[in-house]
Structure formats: C-alpha cells, structure tokens
Amino acid sequence: MPTTKRRSSKKEVILTKAAQMFREKGFAATSMRDLAERVGIEAASLYNHIKSKNEILEAICFDVANRFMLHLEEVEASDKTSIAKLERLMRFHIQEMIENYEEVYVSDREWKHLDEPFLSNFRNQRRQYRKIFASIIEAGIAKNEIKKIDAPTAVIILLHAVSGIESWHRSQAKITAQELENNMVTILIDGLRKH
Amino acid sequence: MPTTKRRSSKKEVILTKAAQMFREKGFAATSMRDLAERVGIEAASLYNHIKSKNEILEAICFDVANRFMLHLEEVEASDKTSIAKLERLMRFHIQEMIENYEEVYVSDREWKHLDEPFLSNFRNQRRQYRKIFASIIEAGIAKNEIKKIDAPTAVIILLHAVSGIESWHRSQAKITAQELENNMVTILIDGLRKH
C-alpha cells in the first residue's frame, strides 16, 4: 500500500516550504503564487491540500505552541531545583530554535496574522506559558535559589534572548550548537560579570 | 512666519502614524489607505508629503539606526570599564525601547522590507554595530572583567533581551520603567543565580 505510506507528504512539503518563506519574507508578503512556485505546482493546486493561506499559519503556530506547552508542563511537574528547571527549559528553547528554526521563528513573529478565533486562542496559550514560566522563577526566589528580581521581566529576557538565535543561525556560526547553548545558559544564569 | 515654524508637521504626523501601524500589523499588511484614514486624509494626498510607502520605512529605520550608532561610538570612545560601557549601552537600549517604542520596534522587525540599496546599507550598519558591541565585550574579557564567553553570542542575548520590552510595554506594566531597567541590567550582568 504505497499510497497510505506517504499519504500526507505533499501537505507536509507545503507546510515546510511555507514556513521557510514566511520566515524570509513574512506572512503578509508571501503570496500563494510564490509558495506554489517553490512547491513546484500551480497556485490553484495548493487548495487541494490546504483550505486557505491562514490555515497554513495556524498549523505552524499551534504545532509549535503545543510542543512548547507540553514540555513546560513536564518540566514544571518534575522533581528538580528551580534553577535546574530553568536551565532545562532554556536548553529546550535553544534546541528547538536550532532544530526547528523556520517553524519556531514563524510561530514567534508571525502569529499576529492569525484570524479569530485562533488569534485569541494563541494569545491565551502564550500568556499561560509565560505565567507558568514566571511561577517557576517565583518559586526559586522563595526558596532563595534565585535573586529577588521581577519574575515577569526575567521571563521576557530569557524568552527573547533565545529567539535571538536567528542571528547565529544566519551568520553561519563560528561556534557549534552545543557551545552556543552552553554560552547562553552561562550568561543568563550566572551573568556576564566575573566574580 | 507661521508656515516655516511647523513646515514639516504633516509629514511628521504621517511618519508617526505609520510607525504605529507598521508595529501593529507589519509593513506589508498596512495599506496606504489604512494609513491615510488614520492620518485623516485621502490615500492620494499622502503622496504630497512622501514619495512612496517604502520611503516611510526608510525614514523610520535609518533615523533609529543613526541614533544608535552615534551613541555606540560615543560610549566606545569614553573612558570607562568594559562592564560600565555595557551597562550604559543597555540602559540606552532600554530607554530607547520605552521612549520611542514604535519606531525602534519597526526598525528592528520590519527592516527586511526595505528596498535596495537601503536594505544592504541597513544590513551593513547593523553588522557594524554588533561588531563594535562585540569588541567592547572582547576587551572586557581580555581585561578580566568579563567571563570567558563567546562575545557574538553575548551581543545577541543582550540586544534581543532588550527588544523583549515590547511585552512589558503591551502588558500595562506592574513595575515602573526604572525598575524594569534595573532588573534587566541585574539579570544580564550578574545573572539569575544567587551567589
């Protein structure tokens, strides 16, 4: 049964190419004709695999959001110190950014173009994610593992610092992914200053 | 002479409103008709003040880029420790992000929509900025003020962490701008862990 074996492969190709183009040019500036050309078919043929341009964005954004939320809940429930939880979360973010670069980038920067009700849904998941993330930091402060800083501010810094990996990705890296990961964890957890 | 006094005021209104809309919806998704409505004139009338949609983006991006570059050169030439230079740069970034939010945000996220030769020009300024920034960190490592981390990675973290202030801006802030600034500097320079 060779048809079942790779049944949805064309749709996957479309989603992958779309993620690449949405990252390069942005969602709004990517036309369905551009995308079709990259996939190697006519624009009209795209609609045999997807319902609309926005459906592609939805697939990308929620795929990423669900993956991150699942991991966060797993870490939250684990038996670790707060600093160890934070470190694990950050390493996950960094690895995701490296391994699923296009998708994660698009989910982070282009979600504003989602239509309702997906827009509200995504925004809620995002808010919920940050709230749980902040609560882990708060717990660390309470247990005296973490400095008394404003937890939401720390969340913003950690999440955005990681999203900066795009620049590393583009610049053809003089350091390996593993070195990058260790550098980021060191800087964010222990700071720049030498004690 | 009341005409000279506020000669370019309408153009300034257009640039300000455009920065707001480009931030909210992105450059590509903002139409000249949307913008005209916000300014309170017909779309065609915009062209009495600006040459094209792209010219607006150019004005925003290079205004910000020049301001940042000027400040960086001033700090670089100053007589301070590396850590003090870094702290001053970061405080400048944070203040700019708070005071000129729309403009700085657009310059950071929408510059990809610049046309040539502006696109290459902007990219070069950006690369140059990061190179100088990294050299300040390298100098700090050489003088033993800063940990032995990869300087380009540190630059990415510092710059992107600050750009995360958009989230603080949107969330109607429970802390003041000054508290935010101090929190960010602490976290990035001294880290999260309590020693």
Added chain:
DNA sequence: CCTACCGATCGGTAGG
C-alpha cells in the same frame, strides 16, 4: 488636498 482612475497582483473558485 480631492476625485477619478491605472495596471498589477492578491486569495480563492469553477470545472474538468
């Protein structure tokens, strides 16, 4: 600063 309009391109559909 407006009315009137241009050619180009958009996302998407009909029908095969």
Added chain:
DNA sequence: CCTACCGATCGGTAGG
C-alpha cells in the same frame, strides 16, 4: 493537478 477566471485591493498617478 491544470486552465481560466473572479472580485477585491494594492501602490501610485493625472489633473485640477
């Protein structure tokens, strides 16, 4: 999966 095409909207111009 394609050809042929739709109405809507885009950035921008002519002319006043």
